[in-house]
Amino acid sequence: MSSLQLVILTISVAYAVIGALLLVVLVYGRLHWSQKATAVIVTSVFYLVSFAAMRGLLGWATADRLPVSFKLLAARIVEPHSLEGDPGSIYLWVEELDDDHRPSGIPRAFRVPYNDALAEKTHAAENEIAAGRPQGGRAADFGGGDGTIIDMVREYVTPKAVIETAGGDSSTGEFSAPPAGAQGAVFTPLPPPRMPPKDEQ
8 A cells, every 4th residue: 555545544534533523422412403513514614625635645736836856757738728717737747856866756746837938848848758858857936926936936946957958968967057037947858867976995
């Protein structure tokens, strides 16, 4: 059983126990019927709220910030649809990388707002992956909508860290600076993992 399945099972059992305890309290407690009805309604609402909050555990794409460094596994571009009022999204299935370019082994789906520049970069990265050239990436400027986008950019973007597709040297893992106006995320040929130094004889 995977850790995710264990989490879901644990939460399900916990809610069943809470429901059983509520039932015991309502049957044997000396409360007015209106208080009992309120307790049932509140508990039911919390079941619905928790189900909505657990969608991330069940494989739904998250709107959280992308990892600082990641391997791009797959992507899907959903363009804006004015008739349906859909602003569009770009879905990225990524695997976080550590400082030595080693993947975590835990893929995660992310949903980021659509923009033309990011869509073009994502499409180019998909083509590179289809051609057998794995793509790495770095988060750039996904803000929180509160006007602090520059601070968030500074957190993720350094001159050595962010590049455009095909702008880095995959043999050394060195990254060049992004061009002016780079937004969202940038992709590059995935550098090979750095191996620990060999023991000297």
